[in-house]
Amino acid sequence: MSNRRHILNADAFDQLFDALRDAGYTTVGPTLHDGAIVYDALTCAADLPVGWIDVQEAGRYAVQDTGSGRYFDYTVGPHTWKRFLRPPREPLFEAIRSGAGVAFHAAAAPEETYALMGVRACDLAALGVLDAVLTGQTYVDTRYATRRSRAFVVAVQCARAGNTCFCVSMNTGPRASAGFDLALTELKDAGRHVFVVEVGSPRGATIAAALGLRDSTEEDWAAARAVSAATAANMGRQLDTTGxxxxxxxxxxxxxxxxxxxxxxxxxxxxxxxxxxxxxxxxxxxxxxxxxxxxxxxxxxxxxxxxxxxxxxxxxxxxxxxxxxxxxxxxxxxxxxxxxxxxxxxxxxxxxxxxxxxxxxxxxxxxxxxxxxxx
Ligand code: SF4
Ligand code: SF4
Structure with a gap:
């Protein structure tokens, strides 16, 4: 991969959803339901909470329509990616009496192949934490491991920090630098609305190639990094982890x-x-x-x-x-x-x-x- 950064025009964003669907993924990500931004099935870019932001404080949450036309100006809501990779209810096995004995039947292996759209740096770090707990010890959660290894991760570099965010203190954000297949930084001003697309894996490169994207310039990349620097400077909270x-x-x-x-x-x-x-x-x-x-x-x-x-x-x-x-x-x-x-x-x-x-x-x-x- 000679150039691992590209430009995707926002008016061609649906092509990414189409490419993921053609590659066999079920895309899930943020959408607006009942006054909160939650994760659910997405079929196209219009399913995202376009123009919406969230306003968060201790014990408080609200959403507001800014009319900005931006796709990713909110942070994280009440859902996490566990909803898909490790659902709150998982069938394990059935025990069925059979004559004088008992037969055990394991639950069917998971079949879902998700594309996770809009994974923030903190949540990417959280997936790393879950990987260590559920797949890095003696006993492996095989259902999680199966879904996780198949999942295609589209990260989004945060352009806003929420009032309850403190990823900088935990050294987990706001910029995701690894662990994704593709990462998007949204750039919108009077003249243009684009995503800087970073390729993070061979799977990501395959999808990027299917989109036929043009290479990004050094100016595009500087603008993308400036977005993360501004977000880092506006963290809502801090946690001193020293000792x-x-x-x-x-x-x-x-x-x-x-x-x-x-x-x-x-x-x-x-x-x-x-x-x-x-x-x-x-x-x-x-x-x-x-x-x-x-x-x-x-x-x-x-x-x-x-x-x-x-x-x-x-x-x-x-x-x-x-x-x-x-x-x-x-x-x-x-x-x-x-x-x-x-x-x-x-x-x-x-x-x-x-x-x-x-x-x-x-x-x-x-x-x-x-x-x-x-x-
Ligand atoms: S959310 Fe946690 S800390 Fe807050 S009241 Fe419930 S259990 Fe206690
Ligand atoms: S701030 Fe830390 S403890 Fe609280 S929900 Fe996020 S990861 Fe969990």
């Missing part, structure tokens, strides 16, 4: 956990919207004759009391304080011990979608201040 891994472990008994628990509803919203939370349980449904039992993997949350229920005793984490401490400490500290990196990518979803506006960047800062005051 945070050990600091949080030293603060396990800090009374601030109880203070947070006074506000926390243990509703689990923060875990449901988080692109890296991966915990599940297994539901078993059996028929009345007890001849057939279906086992289904279902998303679960460390905020649920039942999550640490042990046979014959109370839950291990039987207070909201203990559950919030587990969640925040795992994300920002013990995840490093387990997987060698943070479990938080700075997308800000948990801040926005917490109904009482609990903000992990603010709570981590308060724990740091308390720690330093005592020291």
């Amino acid at each position: 945070l891994v050990s600091l949080l472990q030293q603060e396990a008994e800090n009374p601030l956990w109880n203070d947070i628990a006074q506000r926390c509803l243990a509703c689990a919203n923060c875990t449901m919207v988080c692109p890296t939370c991966f915990c599940t349980t297994v539901e078993i449904d059996s028929d009345l004759e007890q001849t057939r039992a279906s086992h289904t993997q279902v998303s679960d949350s460390c905020f649920h009391a039942s999550f640490t229920q042990m046979h014959g005793g109370p839950p291990v984490r039987d207070t909201t304080s203990a559950r919030y401490r587990q969640w925040l400490t795992h994300k920002l500290s013990t995840w490093h011990d387990q997987f060698g990196h943070s479990g938080c990518v700075g997308c800000g979803r948990c801040v926005t979608w917490c109904p009482v506006g609990i903000d992990l960047t603010a709570e981590a800062a308060r724990l740091r201040a308390s720690h330093e005051e005592r020291a």
Whole structure:
């Protein structure tokens, strides 16, 4: 590939959707539903939330139509790509009584082949986190691994930072530099509306070649990088990660956990919207004759009391304080011990979608201040 950057005119954007469909992909990505930007099936560029932005704060979310005609001026909403790659309900197997024995039938392998349109840098990092957890350990989630390896990733370089974004603090954005097949930077001014298209893989090169794109110029590339620099300079939030891994472990008994628990509803919203939370349980449904039992993997949350229920005793984490401490400490500290990196990518979803506006960047800062005051 002599030139890995190209220009796609916005009025030819549908050609990318057509090329992905011709290559066998089902394209999914952001679309406007019920006052939120959520991920769903896309057939053409007009299905995107054209001209819309989102406005986010702790515990608040709204969308606004700016009439700008831009395709990607919002950030991330309540959905994550887990919706497609690791759905909240997954059939595992059926156990069927057969004479004196039991026959086990594994669920059919996933057949979907997705093109993920509009993956932001934080969510690309989140996919890397999920890959490490679900495919990089002794036990591999084969259904996730199958969908993930097939998925074609079209990243979008953010042109706006939301008020709850802090990807710069987590070193995950705003510019995606690897892990995509194609990456788009939208450039729109009075004279033109184009995408700078970066090719990140042989699969991406094949699709780019099918579009017959012209090469980008150095000026185009400088303009694309300027978009990311401006976004980085406008992050809504910051998280000081210096020494945070050990600091949080030293603060396990800090009374601030109880203070947070006074506000926390243990509703689990923060875990449901988080692109890296991966915990599940297994539901078993059996028929009345007890001849057939279906086992289904279902998303679960460390905020649920039942999550640490042990046979014959109370839950291990039987207070909201203990559950919030587990969640925040795992994300920002013990995840490093387990997987060698943070479990938080700075997308800000948990801040926005917490109904009482609990903000992990603010709570981590308060724990740091308390720690330093005592020291
Ligand atoms: S913990 Fe919050 S900010 Fe971090 S990745 Fe999860 S939802 Fe995003
Ligand atoms: S921190 Fe917020 S979103 Fe998370 S469980 Fe508590 S109230 Fe719900």
